[in-house]
Amino acid sequence: MNYFIVTLNDQTVRLACNNSKVIIEALHGISFVESSFSNQEIEIIISIETSDDNLNWSINDQYQNKKLSGYTLGDLAYNLSDCLVFHFADKIKDAFCIHAGAVAFDNKAFLIVGESGAGKSTFTAWLVSQGATYLTDELSIIDKYGLVTGLSRPIQIKWHGTDTAFALVDSKDNLIPGSKVSGIPISAFSKKSISDTDKQYQLSGVIFINYQKLADYQLTKLSSAEAGIKIMQNYVNARNIDKFGFTDLMSLIQNMPAYHLQYSTFSDCETLPEFFNL
Amino acid sequence: MEKHTFYRPAENCIRQEMGDDVLLFNPETTSTIHLNQTADLIWQLCKDNSIETLIEGLQTQYPDQSEQIKKDVLETVDSLVQQQVLTLIETKPS
Numbered sequence: 001m002n003y004f005i006v007t008l009n010d011q012t013v014r015l016a017c018n019n020s021k022v023i024i025e026a027l028h029g030i031s032f033v034e035s036s037f038s039n040q041e042i043e044i045i046i047s048i049e050t051s052d053d054n055l056n057w058s059i060n061d062q063y064q065n066k067k068l069s070g071y072t073l074g075d076l077a078y079n080l081s082d083c084l085v086f087h088f089a090d091k092i093k094d095a096f097c098i099h100a101g102a103v104a105f106d107n108k109a110f111l112i113v114g115e116s117g118a119g120k121s122t123f124t125a126w127l128v129s130q131g132a133t134y135l136t137d138e139l140s141i142i143d144k145y146g147l148v149t150g151l152s153r154p155i156q157i158k159w160h161g162t163d164t165a166f167a168l169v170d171s172k173d174n175l176i177p178g179s180k181v182s183g184i185p186i187s188a189f190s191k192k193s194i195s196d197t198d199k200q201y202q203l204s205g206v207i208f209i210n211y212q213k214l215a216d217y218q219l220t221k222l223s224s225a226e227a228g229i230k231i232m233q234n235y236v237n238a239r240n241i242d243k244f245g246f247t248d249l250m251s252l253i254q255n256m257p258a259y260h261l262q263y264s265t266f267s268d269c270e271t272l273p274e275f276f277n278l
Numbered sequence: 279m280e281k282h283t284f285y286r287p288a289e290n291c292i293r294q295e296m297g298d299d300v301l302l303f304n305p306e307t308t309s310t311i312h313l314n315q316t317a318d319l320i321w322q323l324c325k326d327n328s329i330e331t332l333i334e335g336l337q338t339q340y341p342d343q344s345e346q347i348k349k350d351v352l353e354t355v356d357s358l359v360q361q362q363v364l365t366l367i368e369t370k371p372s
Contacts, residue, residue, distance in 0.1 A: 225299035225312050232303070232310040239308070243292065246303040246310075250294045 003044075006032040006084060008151055009141050011091045013084055017048040022057070025176065026077040028185040029134075029152045030084070046083055048076070063087060074178020081153040085139045088151065089236045095143045096249050097237040102140040102150045102201075103132035105276045109148035109201035111140055112209060113234055119211030122161045125184055126266050129168040130273045131191045135201065139236075146203040146252050154183030168266075205257040205276070206231065217268035219275075220260045227258030281371055282328035285355060285364045287321060304363055311361050320354050324364060329355060 002020035006013045008031065017023040020034065026048075047060040057076045058069040061083045068079045089097045101112035101124035112127070114120045121137040128134045136150025157165040158181050166172065166182075170190035176183035208222070208230055222230075228250050238244040263269055292303045300318040303310045313321060323332050333351050337344045358364040 223297050223299065225296035225301055228294070228296050228301050229310050229312050232301070244303060244305060244308075246292045247294055250296060250301060254296055 003035045004032050005035050006030060008088045009092050009095055009149060011088055013045050013087045015046045016044040019050045022050050025073060026080050028154050072178045074176045074182045077154060077176050077183045078156050078178060078181040092237055093240040095141045096245055098140045099234040099236050100140045101137045102135035102148055103127045104135060104201040105132055107201055108204035110276055111206045114209045118209055121155050121157055122165045123209050125155045125165050125168050128189050134186050142203055144248055148201045148203050154185045156181050156183055208260045210262045213264055215262050215264045218262040222258040222260055224254045228253050281369050282330050283369045284328050284367045285324045286367045287325050288363045291363055302363055307362050317354050320351060321358055
């Protein structure tokens with residue numbers, strides 16, 4: 001067995017896997033260290049096993065009492081990162097966890113929020129292809145001062161978005177293909193920039209996206225109340241925080257530029273990177 | 279005989295002004311609702327006033343909109359009840 005400790009925002013999750021190469025590929029971009037601790041010394045929260053030919057995998061998430069299995073690296077990476085998202089969102093008690101993508105331009109961070117299927121990950125991939133620093137496509141963590149970090153897993157693209165998203169990358173060699181979800185590691189972009197753990201990114205805006213086939217491009221400024229209510233719908237660890245963190249989170253959002261973006265093609269969005277530079 | 283209908287704002291709701299509007303977080307339902315200024319005023323006045331008193335007070339201030347005020351207040355109260363931030367507690371004769 002090989003052992004790993006995944007870290008995010010001072011929280012850790014312990015993994016065990018019989019194949020370190022597979023797990024290193026699946027965790028690409030996520031902050032982790034290999035560890036020499038043994039099963040007897042520290043409780044393993046997530047165990048991963050792969051078959052000898054690496055074609056099949058299974059995950060046993062003891063924290064959620066959940067077992068998963070599949071047969072592609074892409075699906076393993078997706079399901080494993082999904083388990084990690086659950087763990088961190090459940091454990092983090094000193095910062096706001098928002099179900100949102102996040103990128104940064106210089107040290108300014110922007111949240112990318114949208115309902116399931118709205119295109120968060122593909123839009124995040126597009127912004128990275130335009131030179132943004134990648135923070136996360138799924139779980140953004142904001143401290144009370146508005147500093148943003150995120151779970152920097154490979155950008156996860158559902159099967160119906162792969163044609164669009166894969167066209168954005170410069171090197172297809174590193175893609176992590178799956179049957180339902182495929183991963184784009186940040187190394188696939190020539191303008192790649194992944195968040196530096198020592199660098200602090202200040203929350204500077206929120207964009208609520210909605211991809212719709214054939215829709216007209218619309219970028220609409222939202223009131224702070226409209227932005228606040230949408231953020232609350234994606235705020236996943238409220239019960240961990242004193243008084244649900246409501247007042248503090250809304251105070252951060254209150255003075256933040258917030259927009260709703262409807263689009264159907266990225267060619268409509270070409271001026272957006274300038275907008276993000278504010 | 280006139281009746282008086284009392285509603286109670288849901289306990290422990292956290293109210294946050296956001297620009298001109300208000301957001302109300304209800305810990306019981308873990309839901310957040312968006313109140314415009316009128317809905318916010320009604321939600322707050324319900325704490326110490328019956329609906330009839332509230333309507334009468336507003337009608338005194340805006341006599342030319344008397345019927346509209348009654349309709350708006352009742353609709354708003356109905357919406358706030360549906361969103362679980364107001365609860366009917368009693369109806370009693372004055």
